[in-house]
Amino acid sequence: MPETVLVTGGAGFIGSHTCVELLAHGYEVVVVDNHVNSAPHALDRIAKTAGRPLAASYQVDVRDRQALSRVFAAHRVDAVIHFAAHKAVGESVALPVEYYDTNVAGTCALLAVMHEHGVHRLVFSSSCSVYGDADSVPLTEHSPVAPTNPYAHTKLMCERVLEDVCAHLAEMKVLALRYFNPVGAHPSGLLGEDPQGVPNNLMPYVAQVAVGRRERLSVFGDDYATADGTGVRDYIHVMDVAEGHRVAVEHLDDRAGFQVFNLGTGTGTSVLQLVAAFGEASGRPIPYQVVDRRPGDVAALVADAGAVAAAWNWTTTRDLTAMCRDAWRFQQLNPHGYAR
Ligand code: UD1
Numbered sequence: 001m002p003e004t005v006l007v008t009g010g011a012g013f014i015g016s017h018t019c020v021e022l023l024a025h026g027y028e029v030v031v032v033d034n035h036v037n038s039a040p041h042a043l044d045r046i047a048k049t050a051g052r053p054l055a056a057s058y059q060v061d062v063r064d065r066q067a068l069s070r071v072f073a074a075h076r077v078d079a080v081i082h083f084a085a086h087k088a089v090g091e092s093v094a095l096p097v098e099y100y101d102t103n104v105a106g107t108c109a110l111l112a113v114m115h116e117h118g119v120h121r122l123v124f125s126s127s128c129s130v131y132g133d134a135d136s137v138p139l140t141e142h143s144p145v146a147p148t149n150p151y152a153h154t155k156l157m158c159e160r161v162l163e164d165v166c167a168h169l170a171e172m173k174v175l176a177l178r179y180f181n182p183v184g185a186h187p188s189g190l191l192g193e194d195p196q197g198v199p200n201n202l203m204p205y206v207a208q209v210a211v212g213r214r215e216r217l218s219v220f221g222d223d224y225a226t227a228d229g230t231g232v233r234d235y236i237h238v239m240d241v242a243e244g245h246r247v248a249v250e251h252l253d254d255r256a257g258f259q260v261f262n263l264g265t266g267t268g269t270s271v272l273q274l275v276a277a278f279g280e281a282s283g284r285p286i287p288y289q290v291v292d293r294r295p296g297d298v299a300a301l302v303a304d305a306g307a308v309a310a311a312w313n314w315t316t317t318r319d320l321t322a323m324c325r326d327a328w329r330f331q332q333l334n335p336h337g338y339a340r
Helices: 013-024 041-050 065-074 089-094 096-116 150-168 202-210 238-250 271-282 306-312 320-333
Strands: 004-008 028-033 056-059 079-082 121-127 173-179 181-183 217-220 235-237 257-263 288-291
Touching (some): 013 028, 056 065, 065 096, 096 150, 238 257
Parallel strands (some): 004 028, 217 288
């Protein structure tokens, strides 16, 4: 019998690519998504990309315990991957209660329903933002955590809840993955990032400049203590993130309890380096202007990716060129996203 994985937030950017990866490896996949920040069209794209359908998909909010419980009752769920959450740092400052409710209360509701149905295996979507303004990079899982905004606080709070639940319920097995900066798209060009409105994040913004939807990029500051003065991040191809989740599911039974892992490449890239790489991949130079720093931004965030390599004998394989090439292919084939 193939294993069944329930994916919350399965229609979102990372969720949809993870569903394709799971389907490609023979898993049965059940999606739960309330579609507040994802297109239902992504579900059709998942099946088309994978060449196999999802077992089922449900428009359900994870905070709705009764509806969620009905989903668990309808499927023999072996493991859960929990992506469903709000993820925009700026928005979290304006709407902190909404962030705590969806991200923290949502995780608690999911845990309660998993417990009710005897499901004990979970991969949790966490974030490198829990490290805050790091003193030095690369960051290991033992680096100090110091969230600087409500979004990052919710992710750390969920980790704490999961860790404590694992400490008291011996059957629980939880892996929390702290992603660095997921970018790119499925190489088919069928699946990618479909931000609503003006993109907050660098890569989708650059892609929209390249395709002519936006005039020029604003580079948020060139006076950071980095080689070229612009912010340095650890960009990771979304298919490597997806693969990391599939590999995590395979390693859920390595040991009981709670474990946290970074999911990054270990390579830092500045804004200007990314702009140059995207210009090369698309054949279109990216016009930009340097503006003031964005409040809350930090100079550099780069992972030490050694722990997953040691624990799972797995590393990322896709470089910045592949990230830009695949993001560009998706942008060209879907200049206005999935629906429009
Ligand atoms: C942020 C969050 C991260 C979250 C991610 C995706 C932090 C520390 N990180 O990452 O947790 O998962 O968003 O939602 O809060 N930049 C520009 N111009 C732009 C956009 C960005 O110059 O128009 C620069 C930024 O200043 C930064 C880099 O590009 O140096 C990357 O920014 P972005 O893609 O927004 O990601 P983070 O802020 O690193």
